[in-house]
């Protein structure tokens with residue numbers, strides 16, 4: 111509630127929620143397709159890097175938007191949004207950092223390795 115109204119009534123909040131859902135759907139579809147390719151034995155390392163890079167970036171952004179929507183309450187661990195944002199920061203870095211995933215993909219696209 112803010113200014114006596116549910117925050118879901120505000121246009122900008124609805125805009126954020128719509129964009130968040132669109133990105134979440136794109137993440138799910140990417141993972142779903144990658145799973146299919148893995149089952150077929152057709153998944154490659156650059157595909158996995160692209161999916162991890164995309165999902166971690168967008169998941170981090172979604173959690174950041176969710177935290178923003180909740181204002182100060184989004185900073186309090188008891189409301190869970192801050193915890194999810196921290197979790198996504200972890201995913202952004204471990205099992206391959208965002209930069210390294212992009213370099214693996216860049217090597218696949220260009221044929222040149224930009225890292226050792």
Ligand SMILES: Cc1cc2nc3c(=O)[nH]c(=O)nc-3n(C[C@H](O)[C@H](O)[C@H](O)COP(=O)(O)OP(=O)(O)OC[C@H]3O[C@@H](n4cnc5c(N)ncnc54)[C@H](O)[C@@H]3O)c2cc1C
Pocket residue numbers: 200203204205206207208209210213224225226
């Ligand atoms: C909660 C958590 C759990 C973990 N669990 C495990 C686990 O179970 N098993 C395991 O093996 N590891 C685990 N890790 C380690 C994790 O995989 C590494 O932290 C991660 O891969 C990044 O490596 P690093 O910390 O050495 O950072 P660095 O490799 O030092 O990276 C630092 C920065 O430099 C950038 N960078 C590095 N090399 C290059 C380059 N050549 N070109 C451009 N930029 C570059 C990176 O993108 C990053 O931004 C865990 C980490 C965390 C936070």
